[in-house]
Amino acid sequence: MAWSETLSRLILALWWGSLTSLGAWVVPQLFVHAPTPALAGGLAAHLFSTQNAVGLVAAVLFSGFQFFSGGLNALLWRWQWALVLAVVLAIELSEFLVFPLIMARENLKLWHSVGSGLFLLEWLCLTRLLWQKNATPLEPTEPTEPTEPT
Numbered sequence: 001m002a003w004s005e006t007l008s009r010l011i012l013a014l015w016w017g018s019l020t021s022l023g024a025w026v027v028p029q030l031f032v033h034a035p036t037p038a039l040a041g042g043l044a045a046h047l048f049s050t051q052n053a054v055g056l057v058a059a060v061l062f063s064g065f066q067f068f069s070g071g072l073n074a075l076l077w078r079w080q081w082a083l084v085l086a087v088v089l090a091i092e093l094s095e096f097l098v099f100p101l102i103m104a105r106e107n108l109k110l111w112h113s114v115g116s117g118l119f120l121l122e123w124l125c126l127t128r129l130l131w132q133k134n135a136t137p138l139e140p141t142e143p144t145e146p147t148e149p150t
Contacts, residue, residue, distance in 0.1 A: 008065035015058035016126045083125040090118040
């Protein structure tokens with residue numbers, strides 16, 4: 001089914017784009033323009049948490065559309081599934097382990113580095129997934145014959 005493959009690619013592109021924009025310019029601009037680094041950090045934490053929710057929804061939608069385009073085999077045995085699981089694991093670790101420790105300001109340098117590493121892992125997995133998905137062409141659809149006006 002071409003529609004589900006197209007939608008899975010769209011979801012993946014939007015997911016990658018939101019993650020990229022957050023890490024590339026939104027959060028850095030917070031630290032440039034916020035009155036204090038503490039305020040910028042708090043706002044960044046909320047943005048990353050929102051991005052994590054977006055990522056989980058995108059992972060479910062992407063997996064669902066993959067299922068519709070390729071059946072159960074598309075979910076269980078393809079390399080894409082491993083990348084999606086790696087991203088979901090990174091999201092969960094960030095949200096429930098790293099972010100609370102950063103907000104508690106416990107060993108801030110260490111946990112900020114771990115959080116940055118998990119964010120990079122998410123971005124690299126999604127980049128690989130997006131690159132590979134777009135390297136394979138969509139199935140051609142049958143063109144419809146033009147009808148003559150009556």
